[in-house]
Amino acid sequence: xxxxxxKLCGTELKKDWIALHRKLLDIDAxxxxxxxxxxDTFGCDVEDLEIKIEEFKEQGCVLFK
Numbered sequence: 001x002x003x004x005x006x007k008l009c010g011t012e013l014k015k016d017w018i019a020l021h022r023k024l025l026d027i028d029a030x031x032x033x034x035x036x037x038x039x040d041t042f043g044c045d046v047e048d049l050e051i052k053i054e055e056f057k058e059q060g061c062v063l064f065k
Contacts (some may be wrong), residue, residue, distance in 0.1 A: 006034035016053050019063040023056060027063075 004013040011034040021032040024042075039046045057064045 004032055006037055006043060007031040008037045011036070016064060017062075020049060020053055020056075023061065023063050 004018060005011065005035055006013060013032055017035045017038070018032050019034055020035070021038060022029055022054075024038070025033075031042060035046050035049050053064065
């Protein structure tokens with residue numbers, strides 16, 4: 001994975017954030033949002049999305065491998 005950056009704020013992305021973006025918004029996305037910008041988009045806290053990441057991992061979602 002090349003060093004992807006958030007399309008809104010330019011923050012360097014973590015692989016779990018890219019996976020979350022794909023899971024929640026668009027599986028085929030080429031540009032991504034960081035977890036903070038995703039939280040703003042959904043009107044929730046970053047902590048809520050971190051919990052979702054862990055839930056998806058526990059469910060065995062292949063995006064989070």
